Amino acid sequence: MDGVIPQTGDVMIQADGLTVGYGDHLVLKDVTFSVHAGEIVTVLGGSGCGKSTLLKALIGLIRPIKGSVRIRGADITGPDRNAALDLMRRHIGVLFQYGALLGSLSIADNVAMPLEEFTNLPRSLIADIVRFKLEMVGLADYARFMPAELSGGMRKRAALARAMALDPEILFCDEPSAGLDPITAAELDELLVEWNRALGITMVVITHELASIEAISTRCLMLDGSAKGIIAVGPPDKLKSESADPRVRAFFHRQPRLLRAGASFAAAGD
């Protein structure tokens, strides 16, 4: 993974036959997909369909029961899991649902933390990089504030600056716009798209916000709780207008009756 600059089209993430669960309860079964360099892939689906579980498996927080995850070719589920994970974690950024900023550190210190830990840059340059990252997310004037002193949207932007501190090749976002007002959510979406275009960062975004999905996605992976896996893949506009699957149509058109009609149709077919 080290030293190779990804080209557009390279496979950055490859999940094969991924089966994940908690105890005897399977959440995902035989999930296979890939994400290419420069893509923004949104993982969507209703509550409890396994979106966050998939994210945890992709970033190595939970070990799959079966199957493999390769991040830029390195298998993070194989026998050399720990070494692969250590290496991978230097090259990915994760934006957690509630920011997960360290409450005892200022915003600037939160962003500086990975730079101080994983680089040999001088302090003055680290301070300049931190200021640059905070300028990018519009928080340059809040560098000395503590996380508890910021609003939810500001905390998320600060967490994004921290996730981007080491210029990761892949950025994972867990419901970035959850709990934000539409304007703040749209600003965050714009920021993700800008960073993707400017730096070519591959992004995997877990969300169920329709507006966000349409604004940022290159491609969508739709999960379904009862299918325990992916039920649709494609660009959002195509899924919205062309999919015949009632579950996909119900989701994109916000019409649960389509889902009920689909279920009764399926029952009649059985």
Place this chain on the structure above:
Amino acid sequence: MTATRSPREDGGTEGLLWAPTGPLTLKTVADHWKSLQDLLAGPSLKAVRVDLSGVDAVDSAGLVLLKTLRDRCTAASIAYELTRVPQSLGPFFAFGGLDRPPHTQPVPQKAAANPLERLGRLTLEAFQDVRELIHFVGSVTVAFLPCCLEPKRFRLKEVLYYVQRSGSEAMPIVFLVSFLMGLIMAFQAAVQLRQFGANIFVADLVSLALTRELGPLMTAIILAGRSAAAFAAEIGTMKVNEEVDALTVMGFNVTEFLIMPKVNALAFSGPLLTLFANASGIFGGMVVGALGLDLTPASFLLEAGEILSLADVLSGLAKSFAFSILVALVGCLRGLQTEKSADSVGRMTTSAVVTSIFCIILADAVFTVLFHVFDI
């Protein structure tokens, strides 16, 4: 990387051409920065030209390096020029603001306070803290009175739960500490008293010291370490999770619902634990008397019973009652003062223990003076 300086007629240096090659990224920027510092630290420059034709990748760190170099040149009135920028880097440089003029507006910093100002602030905070404690004691007292008129508002189930957690579950540690305390005191006293053949007075010393002073004090310190910390952490976590706000909004009286059961539980279990501590300590002294001082357990207990009066036991219990209420109040107050961060929960838990112990010692001093004045 190449860097060349053009000479000047007076022997100084006119300009610097810096032409880095390869990637300008997090991994290489530190080395580039070091060599640039050396070059810029030389004789005065009039111009710096950066040639990026040999650069194949730039990340945020590289971009910041270029921006910092530009800003330093601008501040020192050195002409700065960025040339032969690869076309592929154009959008990234535009995104990063390298095509915009330097940001000159200073970032607001929190001003560092001078020592006198800090002392003043700390003093005010200490006064504020005392004021909040008095206010809190008042609000608990106000909440207590209606409960006396309507006993079911004492929430007996919760009180018993906290009696178990703060009282029954503390018995092993109270026994161990008090037993060892009695044992140590008996040993220390025996060394001196044995010289005068006054072994029997070990029983007097151990039983009096424990009943009047050490029993209530050690029990209260154990309660501060266990219960004050637990109360502060519990209520603090509830504050972080907005559970306290939820209770308030739902119309619950937070003092009555959260604080009173804990205060009542400690007020009940503290004196009982003190009695247990007294017995454990006297038992410790008795063991030393029996094994090392040729005193039979019966003679030790008889002597202890003769020297102890009801006033001694009751004064210890009165102290313990007051200490327990203080410990519960301080723990709960610190919990309610928690801000919405995990760090704050830790700080307030520590503060609950430290403040409780301070209050216990202070109250003990007051009791000692009062008992002396009233000859108790």
